[in-house]
Amino acid sequence: MPRLSRSARTWAVATVVAALAPAVPPALAAAAPAPDGDPVPALVAGLDTAAPQLVTGLSEPAPGEPAAAALAHLAAHPDRYRVDPGELTELGTTEGPDGRRTVRFEQRHGGVPVLGGQYLVRLTGQGAEQTVESAGGRYFTALTAPTAAAVSAEELRRAALGDLDDARDRAGAGVEDLGPVVLPDGPGLLAERFVLHPASGRAREVFVDATTGAVVLAHDTRAPRPEPAAAATAPDEGLQPATGTAPEAHGRTVAVNLARRPGGGYQFTDLTRSSVISTYDAAGADFLDYQRRMPAGAVPLSSATPDFPAVAGSSGATDAHVNAGLVHDFFRDRLGRNGLDGKGGAIVSVVNVTDLGTPFPNAFWDKTKMVYGNGPGQYPFPVALDVAAHEMTHGVVQNTADFFDLGQPGAMNEAIADYFGNAVEVTARGIAMDDPTAPLLGESLCPTGTPQACAERRLDDRRTTVADFLGTRHELDAGGVHLNATIFGGALWDIRRTLDPLIADRLVYRALADYLTPLDDFVAGRNAVLAAGRDLGLTKRQLRTVAAAFDAHGIKEGWQKRIGIDSRTLLRDVTTGMAAPAAARGRWVMRANGPAGTGLYAGALDGRGTPVRLSPEDGRTHSWAATDGTNAAWLAKGGSDPRAAQEVMTAPLSGTGPVRSVFRSTTEQVNAVRISGADLAFTASSNGRAVPHLSRGGGAPVALPLPEGHSATDLVLRDGLLGWIEIWQEGERLVTVPTLYSLATGTVTARFPEHAPAGSGPSLAVALALAGGRLLWLDLPDDHAVRGTIRSAAPDGSGVVDLLSADSPQAPRTGPLAVSDQAVTFRYENERKPAGGWTNAALPKLWQIPLAGGGAPQRVSCDRGGQYEAAADEGTRVVWLDATAGTNDLVVRERPAGGC
Incomplete structure (x- = not known):
């Protein structure tokens, strides 16, 4: 399993959105040209829907509360959007430092959520002066799937369990029924969504066709059980802010923010930020014990005095705790984000896990927290700030675009995590963008050898779609989510090298938070970044620089036609x-x-x-x-x-x-x-x-x-x-x-x-x-x-x-x-x-x-x-x-x- 992964991502069935004949009206058959040489397209058609994926360059009045105003705007222009506002449910409204607001809606077909169906409306101004400046996303207009299951709940449950190969797993697995969902496959397919928790392996997400009882989509996941322990989400009552010292993995003693317990003693809980940051030491326990939920009675790493012993360094706990604070501050100070979830939610790290007692050379975000292992002959994984920031960025992605972990959407997930992982590290460490180590990911994990040899990935590998895209199905790396990540991530890093780094960070974040949706591909990612650039007031020259970075990596409309297929x-x-x-x-x-x-x-x-x-x-x-x-x-x-x-x-x-x-x-x-x-x-x-x-x-x-x-x-x-x-x-x-x-x-x-x-x-x-x-x-x-x-x-x-x-x-x-x-x-x-x-x-x-x-x-x-x-x-x-x-x-x- 590749390092820095969110999950093993082995799928039984892959492509979710597919069509023989896209239902695109002639007026939306191609992206409208940008005016005056502006590389930002005015309109991008949906590939498998009549609804446009992106409409920019608007300035239309939309007074009132943002969500209501956004729905009224969509309803007022049915021929433009082909969207039924009655099928949209608000997921949330975010506001950037510049006062712009983005309303994110989820599509629901007959009340059932549509997988990846999200539409966004972006507004600027206040009160009566509020206007819509752009809109778009993925809204599926051809759905005719039934919304009531034809197969009994028990049959659906049995079918989901049948996806587990091992009879012992089937007998002892916990079954979490997440309810119905429509897979947007042409006219759509009604499925029941389960998460299975077998005793001997990773959790597995399974989609069962609710009209036939057949498993149509399945993949391994690190989804936690639905009952996380309180210790993982909130500090104990009566904790007081404190400071102390702790050794980090390299042996240096550093200052740490702690919490003092009412009855005496200290723990690795930072109460000084809007998000409470806590760090736990698994002490060699199996990573599955922490993947599923926080074990009962677990408390953050503790000490009788504010000066923590050597185990805080050898386990990686000190580095994880300090690095979590640095990542929090980066997103707060540079991008105006309040924690990973945008709401000041707790930030939790678990260090020193193993794989059944053997080294676990990996790190992952399990949808609630970071979990870190230790590789043989390496420093503990949280020692690398870029690794910690990569995993924490997955938490930011989950609470914004929430990419589907397959193919190009999954690769963009990894690419954006790579980008911000390195951006946090070079910013916090004062590393220049032209430093040879700046584009390397995980290069600081090796006690010996060169950073280039140690790095897991590098954002300057110059890979392109036409020359390097790895054309694999779901069986391998969920369609190349890690293997193809640096194509998109390299383009983002080139933007950071050529523009002011602060502008680049805000540009990528704005695209992630305000434009991208779960099923977007590389070209949609390009369009989102360019549209975000227009929002941020980039000049036409700067926008052309951004476009050139994507061009250099082959991320442009129709790139698949240029890869030399002889069939x-x-x-x-x-x-x-x-x-x-x-x-x-x-x-x-x-x-x-x-x-x-x-x-x-x-x-x-x-x-x-x-x-x-x-x-x-x-x-x-x-x-x-x-x-x-x-x-x-x-x-x-x-x-x-x-x-x-x-x-x-x-x-x-x-x-x-x-x-x-x-x-x-x-x-x-x-x-x-x-x-x-x-x-x-x-x-x-x-x-x-x-x-x-x-x-x-x-x-x-x-x-x-x-x-x-x-x-x-x-x-x-x-x-x-x-x-x-x-x-x-x-x-x-x-x-x-x-x-x-x-x-x-x-x-x-x-x-x-x-x-x-x-x-x-x-x-x-x-x-x-x-x-x-x-x-x-x-x-x-x-x-x-x-x-x-x-x-x-x-x-x-x-x-x-x-x-x-x-x-x-x-x-x-x-x-x-x-x-x-x-x-x-x-x-x-x-x-x-x-x-x-x-x-x-x-x-x-x-x-x-x-x-x-x-x-x-x-x-x-x-x-x-x-x-x-x-x-x-x-x-x-x-x-x-x-x-x-x-x-x-x-x-x-x-x-x-x-x-x-």
Whole structure:
């Protein structure tokens, strides 16, 4: 886990805001040009809504109380904003040192909060002279999602718990139900939001579709339990301000602000500021004990006298306490902010935590306080003022823009924390901006070595979107929230180097507090900073300097089009949950957000025409699709009708024929739907045992007999053959056998019980495929080796050959295999973080070999980012989900790119 992180951020499902056809009226199709060379745009369109994201340059009367005046202004201009004031609830009004006020509203669809839906109105002047000068944010105009759950509260709770892999975690986890929320995914999706607190790991936030009961979004979090201890939020009664001394980690004795207890003794509580600052020593306790809540009876670090002993220094407590005061003063004196929450709330630090007794080389903000560990061979983490300020800035972000921790919004969260972390340090320490250590983060943690070698990140790394953006999905660093942070943070730091640092600090803070919203990306961040510059009265020359800094880091409209993609994009911003594509005969099928709402769509691989919706609008989740190029088959789950909880459906790809139900069940778990002409197959399981089912010519599905204790997975159906990998347990060994069944004879025609090469020991067969009259699978050694062999055999079991050996540098670590009559496409990925750190080159890539064998692997595409969920069409054509541009785009290539 990277240092300086807010959470582990491992997501089960990623992209929240996605659309096939943005609902943007022609008048708002592009940002209006700024007048007279002013780089501040007058209007920025919303990308997936009819509401503009930014309108500036206004001076329109809005007398009265700020919130009411702001709502009246929005209501008076419906054609401009396309916002329904009745859906807005005030989150708060902030006032800057210059008297400007910003009202922040949350969008609520039918009374249900919309994730990331916030709209802001900025006012200046007082009383009758008050005017609106700008407005904008994220308001979603296409929402039609239901606002009442169709699934019972208990079913939703069970579904959330089911996201935990470990049965013991599921049995003992605490469940916090945060209520319903609308995910703004096209027409929207009503979800119930849970935070799970398993005993053995981090808290996990889970969103469950309230109409189907399916988990649609999940991620690890450091969210605390809802009952924080009083000691963490308020000082004990009767404490009196005091001063004393304490050693810091370097051995120097420094003055500290303390609190004297009524009964005698002193503690690390600073009562001299508007926010009470308290520092606790965990004394080596596990960080999870403090992540969840403050342990009962915990008190700040204490001493009988005002002169604290050496443990205050070795634990990092003194540095944390002093640094918390410096950060508080920076935001108060330079930016006019009253504490991290803007309301003078307590500032709490916990130092000296471990990871089950081992060093915890990390620091994080857990949404209520800072928690610091100690790394081996390093000073305690709170020793670094920039680290402390970074974590505390996350508290400021949480109470302003509150960025969603994914992709570009998450990267901006880290970038702004990096910026203010370093800004606090150079200001408090008197470090010049041209000092080589000024842009380094965490450089003071190492007792030996150079600051450059010690630094965790550096804001002068000159990274740009076009050259360096790491195109990864949610599986890695929540879409690159740390890995891409210095692209945006570097632009902010360049602004601080070229403008007066005080002006730059106020500029970034104004953008954060008064313009940015949870789902904003890098370009929205650029526009927010420039608009804040206009508010602060920057000259046109200064504004052009700000714009030039963003230009230098490639943060400008349309940067994704300049990163050198060699694939053809079919769909942009595809929701990744349950969205793996299927392909055949020049057609693709997958779950997506389209002109007719979210559902199962089909389209042409040549990109012509408009995608056609196949699934009915019945409130269920339609996905897990297969196609033979003429028809599609898929699985529908959920809905208010308990008789149709699981249903296998088919329809022609033209979208003009009937949608037919093949099988439905309320008791069995259906998976692996496959179709070939008039034949359809799937597995249905109960008690964990999956049995293949076959429907011929539109007839009722028939369960195929399996030996007792055997189960089937990786179903394939093609050319009159049905295949599966049969699984059973023999003692401690899991046996996996590729198996073929003839539809014509109704019998098993081939089994491969000895699929491992002679002398290699047991192995696991996965990723079954049929193509070109051959059966293919991936053979993984059962000795924890990470690379597998791609095998091929004739349908009768003869002629087993290796198409790609596990010794190949490109040998895959996992399936599936995407096969056509000519080629086999597979994905190669690193098992763990490369020694030199993550790069685009280390992300998953697609490779292809000839089905007949004898050819070296070739890269399918030179797209530099992650490549996922491949499906093969005819010949060498492949379609997949590509994350190169920072989104999950459905793309296609006709033939391999070869070497890259």
